[in-house]
Amino acid sequence: MKEGSGPLEAGERSTVSPHSSRGLNRGLSVLDLILRVVAALGTLGSAVAMGTTKETLPFFTLFVLFRAEYKDLPSFTFFVVANSVVCAYLFLSLPLSIFHIIRGAAVNSRIVLITFDTMMLAVLTSGASAAAAIVYLAHKGNSSANWFAICQQFNNFCERVSGSLIGSFVGVVLLILAIILSSMAAAHAAKKAIA
16 A cells, blocks of 8 residues: 555654645635625625515505514514624624634634634524524415415515525525534644644
């Protein structure tokens, strides 16, 4: 078996140069930064789209109006708050992500970032899921509970609310990828520090 073609055994020397491992950590860190920026923009767009959603319909006369706003439903309010908190966190975590590009060997700060990323993932997932359940009821209704679908009447409201869910769920996926990348980089940096 040729040297370097299989896994390393105890006592063998690595044939991988330290420059290539530094490049791997730097590449993971750059990708992490890009994921954070895109996720922050997605959550910001979702919060703004949901927060500015409002539709008013007349009922028989112009004096009686039906109104639909995101503030009318606590799940939508939680959605806006959750997306705003995660967006603020992602923007505040950008300097640490840039620090990881410069110093690829940092392990402890990556572990802190992974911990907070996981907490923010839970917040974002719960907010998006709660809003998705209400959007489903708005589109389909529930005949057993006598909840009628309102999207035939409030069409613009339902379209904007449904669209705001997309950015939030994209943020969920990007945060999952950022956690995986940070974990890989932290493991790689820790392995390099031990060796």
